[in-house]
Amino acid sequence: MGDRLPLRAERRRRTEGRILDAARALFAEVGYERATVRAIAKAAGIDPALVMQYFGSKQALFQEAVRMAPEPDPGLGAEELVEGLLGTLDLKLGDLPQSSLAMLRSMLTHPEAAVSAREALGAQIDRLAAAIPGEDARLRAALVTMIMVGVTVGHQLLELDELRGVPQEEVARLLRPSLRALTGPEVS
Amino acid sequence: MGDRLPLRAERRRRTEGRILDAARALFAEVGYERATVRAIAKAAGIDPALVMQYFGSKQALFQEAVRMAPEPDPGLGAEELVEGLLGTLDLKLGDLPQSSLAMLRSMLTHPEAAVSAREALGAQIDRLAAAIPGEDARLRAALVTMIMVGVTVGHQLLELDELRGVPQEEVARLLRPSLRALTGPEVS
DNA sequence: TATTTCACTCAACAGGCGTTGACTCAACGA
DNA sequence: TCGTTGAGTCAACGCCTGTTGAGTGAAATA
Structure with a gap:
């Protein structure tokens, strides 16, 4: 039923999502400094180096994790x-x-x-x-x-x-x- | 006019005060994690090791720096x-x-x-x-x-x-x- | 099937952290 | 005056951090 993405792209998308979810959870729980790249990677079930490969730096990961649609409108206009x-x-x-x-x-x-x-x-x-x-x-x-x-x-x-x-x-x-x-x- | 403390005790009191002031300023400015012992010592004009000798640990220094008289009353009773x-x-x-x-x-x-x-x-x-x-x-x-x-x-x-x-x-x-x-x- | 691509791992680096122990030397007590 | 105390420095420790580059093996391509 779903569109069959190439296996590689699908995997990449999923992994990126898992990293972002883990990052958001940890940043929200303990803040930027205490949320280490290693801890985020562990929570996402991957190697710390992969985080860097995906997002370039911890800071960039944070910005990505925190970025939101510039007001999801079902909020207040x-x-x-x-x-x-x-x-x-x-x-x-x-x-x-x-x-x-x-x-x-x-x-x-x-x-x-x-x-x-x-x-x-x-x-x-x-x-x-x-x-x-x-x-x-x-x-x-x-x-x-x-x-x-x-x-x-x-x-x-x-x-x-x-x-x-x-x-x-x-x-x-x-x-x-x-x-x-x-x-x-x-x-x- | 002031009571003449022994020189050593006076120095100790002053140094402790300078450390606490520097600690409070830095903790207030950048928070616990980013306020390093080294930076606090530098701001107080002393060696980082002396901070440990005075307060035992960074955590103990923080508690001391944050402790207040349990409501100075000219506040709200x-x-x-x-x-x-x-x-x-x-x-x-x-x-x-x-x-x-x-x-x-x-x-x-x-x-x-x-x-x-x-x-x-x-x-x-x-x-x-x-x-x-x-x-x-x-x-x-x-x-x-x-x-x-x-x-x-x-x-x-x-x-x-x-x-x-x-x-x-x-x-x-x-x-x-x-x-x-x-x-x-x-x-x- | 042979070759290239790429998601992913592994081991390691350099730097900064809190903390420690040995040392120096001026102020103190006898 | 002479030993003792103690405020302060110095160099180093082990640890954890973000980050990197080489390597691996399965999926994509031809």
């Missing part, structure tokens, strides 16, 4: 305004892809990850700011964004007892007024 | 209730000691820093929760705490353009309603 964020708030809180977690985990200690993070957060801020009225829209948008980052850090990365096991809708419910206070009363 | 946080909000945002920044910088990638962070944030949550009425006080307190962490991360560690150069009172002013939405309408 400018047209959905602020309610886009509020509506998918629990999704944002709970279902972040491994690539995002990898970036968040490393952004404070790995310079390149910090660059990626500033880009991604900057884009998010831009989108939000376009939907917020008033003078200090960008500042408000930045605060909203960092609130989400802070809560995500506590929930997914630090795994604070107070946030673990709490259903995402509950968090979203409590957070919504705080965010609305910053964005202004837009939609319902 | 339970008796000041939530307004304690809101009142000194700009202080919290701008004047964090190097030791706190060192902990925050490393908390996502260094396990021991994560432990310290969970302790410190847990204590903060406890204090806040005691001042928040209602069922989900601890959850609300945790969210308030992580909001502060998120904004601090964006401001001090990621140095987002949108937050850099913004006066702390401005940030505090915009943030206050959001926090109040979580804590409930306490004092003024």
